[in-house]
Amino acid sequence: MWTKILSLLFLLASLQAYAHLGHIAGKVCDQATNLPLSGVTVQLTGLGKATITNELGQYRFDGLVASPYKIELSHVGFKTQIVAATVLDDQTTTVNIVMAATSVELSEVVVSSQRAHDQQLISSLDIKLRPITNSQEILRMVPGLFIGQHAGGGKAEQIFLRGFDLDHGTDIRLTVDGMPVNMVSHAHGQGYADLHFVIPELIEGVDFKKGPYRADKGNLTTAGWVDFRTRTALDRSFVKLEAGQYDTYRAVAGLDLLGERGKAKNQSAYLASEYSYTNSYFDNPQNFKRLNVVGKYHGHLAANTNLTLTGSTFWSKWNHSGQIPDRAVASGLTDFFGSIDPTEGGETSRTNVNAQLVTVTPRNHVIKNQFFYSNYNFELYSNFTFFKEDTVNGDQIRQKEHRNLFGYTGSYSTETNIGKTHWTTTLGAQYRQDITHHTELSHTKNRVETLNPIQFGNINEINAALYADELIQVSARFMVNAGVRVDYFRSQYENLLAVPVTTKHATQAIVSPKLNLYYTLNPRVQLYLNTGKGFHSNDARVVTAQNGREILPAAYGSDLGVIIKPFPKLLVNAAAWYLWLQQEFVYVGDEGVVEPSGRSRRMGVDLSVRYQLTKTLYADLDLNTAKPRSIDAEAGQNYLPLAPTFTSTGGLSLQTHYGLSGSLRYRYIANRPANEDNSVVAQGYFVTDMQANYAKRNYTLGLSVQNLLNTRWKETQFDTESRLKGEAAPVEEIHFTPGTPFFARLSLTFFW
Incomplete structure (x- = not known):
């Protein structure tokens, strides 16, 4: 009682x-x-x-x-x-x-269990410390990611990461403010990702994750994903003027449209534009031109609903020298910076509209809605084999397409407490549709005459997905993240060269589970285990021809890592990783053929170190190893061509209180196999870059130097069989695009 x-x-x-x-x-x-x-x-x-x-x-x-x-x-x-x-x-x-x-103080960086799943300590530090001087530097913000340009600046970069030659984006998902960059079933290759519509000065942050571990990231997320966030508002209006070697000129302007009136109402709006011109360092003038215009508005539709509306347009046109064979330079037929077919080049444009709405309800539920649309045009002339197939006219090809891309991304998140356990539940839906008109691959001559159409048709591709994600804060130290997504694909290809015209369809779905564990021992040490399944889709022209087989080969990955802060001014992130791919089944847009390369596996170690040496001097180091192998090939014949095996980047960054800042950086990639038996080797390189700035209240002076030591290096390399004019038979050897020589630019920026 x-x-x-x-x-x-x-x-x-x-x-x-x-x-x-x-x-x-x-x-x-x-x-x-x-x-x-x-x-x-x-x-x-x-x-x-x-x-x-x-x-x-x-x-x-x-x-x-x-x-x-x-x-x-x-x-x-x-x-x-x-x-x-x-x-x-x-x-x-x-x-x-x-x-x-x-100024950044590394001692204030917190290793927190509260943000373990989306923790971006490395990129947050880097974006604050390193000046971004050009579009290429945007991608290099990801530790271990290397890029190579083999069309003089107008074409999307070739990407290397975690033992992958990612081509132009086949196994890495790139977005800008959540809007997709990759183009599926592209005229030049699956996942083609051209980031040149982004103005570097507008980048505010870079979020990334290596591996297929996020439920809200779908197609192409095997090696990882990167989302570039642009500025919501400008602190001040500015004009930046640049001039450099090789007839290089650039002008950038950003205008704050609302000023103090906007700040008082928690609104912002700006208009920015960029124009670039260069003839570059090649023997044949590049005549490269690029124009970017961006407008962005951020404000309130209601007390707890924000609207961010972005509109942009981009246009670029250029000539390029293409890849040249080693024997052409050795024989004196062409210079190291010369070309075999000087009529190569291209033109591209993209116009975007991106609307993002975020609502936080009185019960702290978060509702996100995003609608995006892109109109995209692409035309590229290339010649990789010279006179191998056509000994009279040459082997130049044209790849061309007109595309409309539109889609929706939405999510609903709730937070609940059960005892001492905190649950964050997110449900999401995604939709994307790509409609292309006259996707083309043709044999051409001198960029003028069409000799023979190889492929010509229309593509209509749909990707719809649902996902659920649970983030569970079990205790102050332990966090669990579990998620699953379901993707549905419908691919259609209308072949306009067939008589009569034929239309084929293919459909398939895939389920991708994820499980991630995070344990924070104390504010200095955090352990994590990431596991998940991802996939990359294949080109619609391939999967419809194959009657829907091998549309969505799966990828299974795992990371075991640790974040350590042993001293207040030292931060270390290390991870051992493994990735298994069901099928590297790739459409080669340059030739219009399918190259199924079977199953593969990759494993390696990533190490990132950030250290504040003094109040104003910072050091960083990234080391990345990988062992990429084909599973189905015999030992000794199972190398993956051009896949990097060891890379390293690092440098020193200076930020003073009296206006002087800058960085001295290096990037190194080791020799790597260029073919399956490693009998042909792609040469590695070690290149250094420098940036120096002097800033006062209303202006900044800058000096940028690429390849400070004037190293002669090959930026991209391919083991290709080609025939030069007059050769009796084709020859297989390394073909390359030369890397940038010493290249200095001065800049002056005015603020008001």
């Missing part, structure tokens, strides 16, 4: 105590723009309670006993703040905070 009475009294006392608990809530904004800051770590000092601000910059702590508290806020590149707040019974204490930008 007395036991029951005491239990009842205890329960009533507990309910009474809970009824009088208070709350702390607020919003964090950027002092320069007065716009919300997402991803800020907010902690209650001494209590072990922490959270992350959402997309609207909001944070909240519930169930707090009436008492004074200290709130500590930290964010890379912003001054850490400690704010006092007093909680009263049955009340919500509102604490709105403005954070000011400051």
Whole structure:
């Protein structure tokens, strides 16, 4: 009897105590723009309670006993703040905070269990410390990612990562503000990703993850994914002028349209434009021209609903020298920077509209909706084999397409607490449709005459997906992430060369589960295990011809890693990884053929180190090893051509309080097999770059030097069989595009 009475009294006392608990809530904004800051770590000092601000910059702590508290806020590149707040019974204490930008202090970087799944400590540091001077530098922000340009600057870069020759994007998913960059069933190759419509000065952050471990990332996410975030607002309007060697000129301008009036209303709008021209370092003038125009608006549709609307257009045209064989240089037929077919070149354009809406409900549920549209045009003239097939006219080809791409991405996230366990549940839907008109592969001459159409048709490809993702904060130290996605593909190809015209269809679906574990031993050490299944789709022209077989070969990956901060100013991230692919089944757009290369596996180790040497000097180092092999081939015949086996990047970055900043960097890629038996080797290279800036309040002077030591190097290399004019038989050997020689540019930027 007395036991029951005491239990009842205890329960009533507990309910009474809970009824009088208070709350702390607020919003964090950027002092320069007065716009919300997402991803800020907010902690209650001494209590072990922490959270992350959402997309609207909001944070909240519930169930707090009436008492004074200290709130500590930290964010890379912003001054850490400690704010006092007093909680009263049955009340919500509102604490709105403005954070000011400051120089990076590595000692303030937090290894937190609260943001383990999307932690981007490395990229957040790098984007603040390293100046981005050109479009290529955008991709190089990802540790271990290498790029190669083999069409003089107008064509998308060739990408290398984790033992992959990714071509132009076959096994890496690239997005800008969530809008897809990769083009599926592209005229030049599957997943073709041209990032040149991005103005480098507008990049605010780079989010990335190596491997197929995120439920919200689908097609092409095998080696990993990268999302580039552009600025929501400009701190100030600016004009930047550049001039350099090889008739290189560039002008960039950004205009803040709302100014202080916009900040007062938590709105922003800007217009930016870029124009580039260069003849480049090749013997044949490149006559490269590129124009970019971007407009962006950010504001409120309602108190808790933000709208971000971006519109952009891009156009580029160029000549390029193409790849040249070693024997042509050795014999004196052409110079190292020369060409065999000087009529190669191309023209491309892309116009985008991207609308993003984020709503946070009173119960802290987050609803995201995104609609995007792109109109894309591409025309490229290349000649890889010279006179191998046609000894009279040559082997030049034209690849051309007109594309409309549109889609939707949406998600709904809720947060609940069950005991001491915090659950974040996300349900998402994605839709993408690519419709191309007159996708073409033709044999041409001198970029003028069409000799023979090889492929000509229309593509209609749909990718629809649903996913569910659960992020469980089991304790202050342990976090579990489990997710699954289902993708459905419908591919259609209308062959306009067939008589009569034929239309073929193929459909297939794939299920991709994910499981990730994170354990934070203390604020200095975090362990993680990532596992997941991903896939890459194949070209619609291939899968319809194959009656739908091998549309979506799977990839299975795993990362076992650790993030260590042994000293306040040293951060280390290391991971051992493994990736198994069911089929490297690739459409080779240059030849219009299918090359199934069977199953493959890759394994390796990634190491990233960031160290603050002094108050103003920072060092970074990335080491990446990989062992890529074909599973179905015999030993000694199972090398994967051009797949990197060892890469390293690193450098020193300087940020002073009196305006001087800059960096000295290197990148190194080791020799690697160029064919299946490693009898032909693609030569490695070691190249250094330098950047120096001097900034005052209203202007900045800059000097950029690529290849500071004037190293002679081969940027891209291929083991190709070709025939030069007058040769009796084709010869197979390395064909290459020369890398940039010493290349200096000066810049002057005005702010107001």
